[in-house]
Amino acid sequence: MLRDAFFKGLRDQRRSLLIWVVSLTAYVLMMCFVFPSVRESAAGMQDYIENMPEAFRRAFMGESTDFGSAVTYLNSELFAFMSPLFVMIFAIGLAAAQIAGEEENGTLSLLLAHPVSRTRLLLQKFAVLVAGTVALCGAHLAAMAVGDVAVGLDLSATSLLGAHVSLVLLGLSVATVAFAAGAATGRRGLTIAVGAAVGAVAYLLHVVAPMVESLAWLRKLSLFYYYGGAEPLRLGLRPAYAGVLLAVIVVAALVAWVSFERRDVHV
Amino acid sequence: MALAIDTEHLTKFYGESRGIVDVDLDVAAGDVFGFLGPNGAGKTTTIRILLDLIRPTSGAATLLGLDARRDSVAIRRRVGYLPGEYALYPKLTGAETLRYYGNLRGGVDWPHVEALARRLDFDLKRRAGDLSTGNKRKLGLIQAFMHRPELVILDEPTSGLDPLVQREFYGMVDEAREAGQTIFLSSHVLPEVQRVCSRVGFVREGRLVAVEDVAALGTRAVHRVEIEFAGPAPKDEFAALPGVGELTASDHRLAFTVSGRLDAVIKTAARHEVVALTSHEPDLEDLFLAYYGERAGDAA
Numbered sequence: 001m002l003r004d005a006f007f008k009g010l011r012d013q014r015r016s017l018l019i020w021v022v023s024l025t026a027y028v029l030m031m032c033f034v035f036p037s038v039r040e041s042a043a044g045m046q047d048y049i050e051n052m053p054e055a056f057r058r059a060f061m062g063e064s065t066d067f068g069s070a071v072t073y074l075n076s077e078l079f080a081f082m083s084p085l086f087v088m089i090f091a092i093g094l095a096a097a098q099i100a101g102e103e104e105n106g107t108l109s110l111l112l113a114h115p116v117s118r119t120r121l122l123l124q125k126f127a128v129l130v131a132g133t134v135a136l137c138g139a140h141l142a143a144m145a146v147g148d149v150a151v152g153l154d155l156s157a158t159s160l161l162g163a164h165v166s167l168v169l170l171g172l173s174v175a176t177v178a179f180a181a182g183a184a185t186g187r188r189g190l191t192i193a194v195g196a197a198v199g200a201v202a203y204l205l206h207v208v209a210p211m212v213e214s215l216a217w218l219r220k221l222s223l224f225y226y227y228g229g230a231e232p233l234r235l236g237l238r239p240a241y242a243g244v245l246l247a248v249i250v251v252a253a254l255v256a257w258v259s260f261e262r263r264d265v266h267v
Numbered sequence: 268m269a270l271a272i273d274t275e276h277l278t279k280f281y282g283e284s285r286g287i288v289d290v291d292l293d294v295a296a297g298d299v300f301g302f303l304g305p306n307g308a309g310k311t312t313t314i315r316i317l318l319d320l321i322r323p324t325s326g327a328a329t330l331l332g333l334d335a336r337r338d339s340v341a342i343r344r345r346v347g348y349l350p351g352e353y354a355l356y357p358k359l360t361g362a363e364t365l366r367y368y369g370n371l372r373g374g375v376d377w378p379h380v381e382a383l384a385r386r387l388d389f390d391l392k393r394r395a396g397d398l399s400t401g402n403k404r405k406l407g408l409i410q411a412f413m414h415r416p417e418l419v420i421l422d423e424p425t426s427g428l429d430p431l432v433q434r435e436f437y438g439m440v441d442e443a444r445e446a447g448q449t450i451f452l453s454s455h456v457l458p459e460v461q462r463v464c465s466r467v468g469f470v471r472e473g474r475l476v477a478v479e480d481v482a483a484l485g486t487r488a489v490h491r492v493e494i495e496f497a498g499p500a501p502k503d504e505f506a507a508l509p510g511v512g513e514l515t516a517s518d519h520r521l522a523f524t525v526s527g528r529l530d531a532v533i534k535t536a537a538r539h540e541v542v543a544l545t546s547h548e549p550d551l552e553d554l555f556l557a558y559y560g561e562r563a564g565d566a567a
Binding site: 002012105107109112117262265267 | 321366372
C-alpha cells in the first residue's frame with residue numbers, strides 16, 4: 001500500500017472511509033426499512049404534503065406528491081438532502097487532505113524531492129479523491145440494493161444506478177473545486193471553506209431560486225439542478241445534465257493542475 | 268571539470284521581500300561544498316530553487332548538466348535532498364517511510380538502508396510520530412543517502428543531532444566524497460564547514476559574497492586570543508608580530524586578534540611563563556568583518 005502517492009493516499013483514508021461507509025450504509029438501510037410503515041401512513045400524510053407551500057414541496061420532493069411511492073420517498077429522504085450532504089462533506093474533507101493537507105503538514109517538500117512530477121502527484125492525489133467518493137457512493141448504492149430486495153421497494157436498476165452516478169458527479173464537482181483551491185494555495189482551511197461555500201450556495205440556489213419567479217433561472221447555476229434536484233431517482237441519469245457536472249469537474253481539475261504546476265511550494 | 272551545480276544570476280523575490288539576488292554558484296562534481304551564512308541569508312531559498320520546489324524570479328540553475336526546471340524529475344532521480352524543515356508521516360514507521368520514498372524512486376537497496384540505519388543508530392521500527400527531533404533528522408539523512416545519489420543537497424543537516432551522530436554524519440560525508448559523490452550542504456556554523464567541506468560559499472543578505480577554498484580559509488581565519496602571563500604582559504613583543512591586531516593589554520593580560528596562523532604567537536608566548544591561554548573560533552560576523560568588510564558592507 002506504499003507503492004505510490006495514490007495507494008498511500010488510500011491507505012491514509014482507510015479508517016475514515018470505513019467509518020463513513022458504515023454510517024452511511026446504516027442510514028440508508030434504516031431509511032429503506034422504515035419505508036413500509038411510512039407507506040401505510042402515507043394516505044394520512046397526503047393532505048399535509050399537498051398543503052405545503054409548493055416551492056418547499058418541490059425543493060424536497062420534486063414533482064411527485066405521492067409519498068407512498070418508494071421513489072418519491074427515497075428521493076425526499078435521501079437524495080434531496082441527506083445523501084448529497086454526506087457525500088459532499090466526505091469528499092470535501094478528502095480533497096482537503098490531498099495537496100493542501102500534505103503541504104500544511106509539512107510533508108510535501110520531501111515528497112516532491114523524489115522523482116515524481118507535480119503533474120503525476122496531482123493526478124494520483126485526484127485519483128484518491130475520485131476513488132474515495134466512488135467508494136462511498138458505491139456503499140450507498142449497495143445499501144439501497146439490499147434495502148430494495150429486503151423490503152421490496154421495486155426500484156429500477158437503471159434509475160438506481162443513474163441516481164448514484166449523479167450523486168458521484170455532484171460530490172466530485174463540489175470537491176474538485178475545493179481540491180483546486182487546495183492545489184492553488186496549499187491551504188487546508190481555505191480548501192474546506194471553498195468546498196462548503198460551493199455546496200451551500202448550490203443547495204440554496206436550488207431551494208430558493210424556484211420560489212421567486214423572476215429568479216427561477218438562477219436555479220440553472222446550481223450544481224443541484226444538474227444532479228437532478230430533489231428527484232435523481234425518478235430522473236435517472238440524464239447525459240446532458242451529467243455532462244455539465246463532468247465539465248465542472250474537468251475544468252476544476254485543470255485549474256488545479258495549472259496552478260499547482262506554476263506555483264511555489266510552501267515550506 | 269564537470270559542474271554538479273551551476274547557477275546564473277539566480278534571483279528570487281517573495282513579492283517585495285528579498286530571497287536571493289544574483290547568485291552565481293559553481294560547484295564542481297566531487298566537491299564537498301559548504302553554503303555558509305546566517306539564518307535568513309537565502310540558503311534555503313537557493314536550495315529550494317535547485318529542487319524546483321520554488322521558482323526563481325530570474326536566472327537559471329543547472330544540476331548535473333540538466334535544467335532545474337525542465338528536467339526536474341530526472342534531476343531528482345539522481346539527487347538526495349534533506350530539507351531544513353520537514354515533517355514525516357506520523358503513523359508510518361521509519362521502515363515504512365523509507366519503503367514509501369524508496370518506491371517513489373522505483374525501489375531501493377534495502378540492505379543499504381539497514382546499514383545506514385545501524386550506522387546512525389536509528390530504530391527503523393518506531394513510528395515517525397514518536398521520534399525526537401534528532402531521530403527525525405536521522406531518518407531524513409538516511410532518506411537522502413539511501414539511493415547513493417550523485418549529488419546530495421543537505422539543508423542544515425546537523426541541527427538537532429547530538430555530537431556522536433554528528434561525527435557519524437561527517438564520516439558519511441567523507442565516504443561520499445571518496446565514492447565520488449558531490450555534497451552541497453548549508454550551515455551557519457563555520458567549524459562544521461571547515462571540518463567537512465573543501466570549498467565554502469558565504470551568503471549574506473541574499474547575495475553570494477565570496478567563495479573560498481577551505482584550506483585557504485584556515486590560514487586566513489581570524490582568531491581572538493587571550494593570554495594571561497605570570498609576569499608583566501610583554502605587549503610590544505606581540506604587537507610586532509605579523510597578523511596581530513586590536514591589541515589591548517592590562518598588567519598580566521593581553522587580548523588581541525590574529526589573522527592567519529597562530530604559530531608565531533604560540534612561539535612568542537612560549538618564551539614567557541603562561542598562566543592561561545584561550546583562543547576563540549571566529550564567528551561568522553567576525554570573519555565577514557575581517558575579510559569582506561567592504562563587500563559585506565555593500566551588500567547590507
